Amino acid sequence: MGTAEPAAARFRAGDRVRVRAAYPPGHLRTPYYCRGRVGVVERLCGAFANPEELAYNRSGLPAQPLYRVRFRAADLWPDYAENREDVVEIEIYQHWLEQAA
Amino acid sequence: MSNPDELPGGDGPGYYRRMQAAVEELLILKGVVTADDVDRQVEAMASRDYTRGAKMVARAWVDPGYQARMLADGSAAAAELGLEIGPLRVIVVANTPEVHNVIVCTLCSCYPRMLLGIPPEWYKSRAYRSRVVREPRAVLAEFGTQLPEHVRIRVHDSTADMRYMVLPMRPAGTAGWSEERLASLVTRDALIGEAQIPEIV
Numbered sequence: 001m002g003t004a005e006p007a008a009a010r011f012r013a014g015d016r017v018r019v020r021a022a023y024p025p026g027h028l029r030t031p032y033y034c035r036g037r038v039g040v041v042e043r044l045c046g047a048f049a050n051p052e053e054l055a056y057n058r059s060g061l062p063a064q065p066l067y068r069v070r071f072r073a074a075d076l077w078p079d080y081a082e083n084r085e086d087v088v089e090i091e092i093y094q095h096w097l098e099q100a101a
Numbered sequence: 102m103s104n105p106d107e108l109p110g111g112d113g114p115g116y117y118r119r120m121q122a123a124v125e126e127l128l129i130l131k132g133v134v135t136a137d138d139v140d141r142q143v144e145a146m147a148s149r150d151y152t153r154g155a156k157m158v159a160r161a162w163v164d165p166g167y168q169a170r171m172l173a174d175g176s177a178a179a180a181e182l183g184l185e186i187g188p189l190r191v192i193v194v195a196n197t198p199e200v201h202n203v204i205v206c207t208l209c210s211c212y213p214r215m216l217l218g219i220p221p222e223w224y225k226s227r228a229y230r231s232r233v234v235r236e237p238r239a240v241l242a243e244f245g246t247q248l249p250e251h252v253r254i255r256v257h258d259s260t261a262d263m264r265y266m267v268l269p270m271r272p273a274g275t276a277g278w279s280e281e282r283l284a285s286l287v288t289r290d291a292l293i294g295e296a297q298i299p300e301i302v
Contacts, residue, residue, distance in 0.1 A: 031260060073256070089257050
């Protein structure tokens with residue numbers, strides 16, 4: 001059983017974070033194309049039940065902080081051919097993020 | 102894209118349509134939902150369209166206070182206009198002369214249905230979902246949208262619990278227009294970020 005108390009938020013807007021380069025099986029909401037990439041936290045969206053657990057009819061608790069992380073498109077795609085200042089912002093749950101240097 | 106409801110050659114319902122019908126029948130037999138519940142939800146979904154989002158945009162164009170509140174909390178701004186959106190968490194992103202926003206869900210087809218209605222087929226297509234994060238300008242050009250070179254693109258991938266709507270720039274030539282008339286200029290594709298709203302000449 002999970003607890004009702006959401007996990008504490010470890011990151012703040014402006015923090016540099018790296019998405020874990022992990023490839024577990026299951027229902028995941030972390031797109032492949034950002035795994036292992038470094039971005040900057042744009043905002044904390046709140047805490048939400050973990051969809052990886054909900055998908056299997058479990059509680060998803062404790063709720064996981066959810067962030068919007070901003071990546072430079074050129075960091076996601078080394079051969080990015082358009083404006084190098086373009087960005088992609090992706091919602092990522094805290095357990096997928098680690099502090100980046 | 103092929104119609105998921107029909108097998109090629111008109112051979113009746115396809116795999117997903119049959120799967121959906123089987124699950125629906127089971128849920129009704131088990132008493133989880135009633136056939137009426139299903140009909141009412143389908144009707145409610147079909148009755149909502151992008152004019153709800155357009156109404157918010159028009160208000161934001163004439164009322165800077167509302168615009169600020171909408172950018173701070175899209176869900177509260179919808180409620181302020183009496184738009185029922187349930188527990189949906191909406192983030193509104195504003196286009197400026199320097200920044201153009203585009204919405205996608207690369208994982209499936211998350212879409213702010215409560216504000217924009219049922220998504221267009223292209224939004225759910227693999228081609229759109231995989232290309233718009235990689236070559237957004239090329240995709241926009243196919244929609245007939247040309248952005249100046251210096252404009253930065255922000256692509257928003259709705260991978261989790263938030264839903265997004267674009268606040269397009271108010272077109273030139275609309276000074277003094279009523280909110281209703283302004284709302285009539287707003288297109289669905291502009292609210293997703295594939296189009297801009299042309300100036301009135």
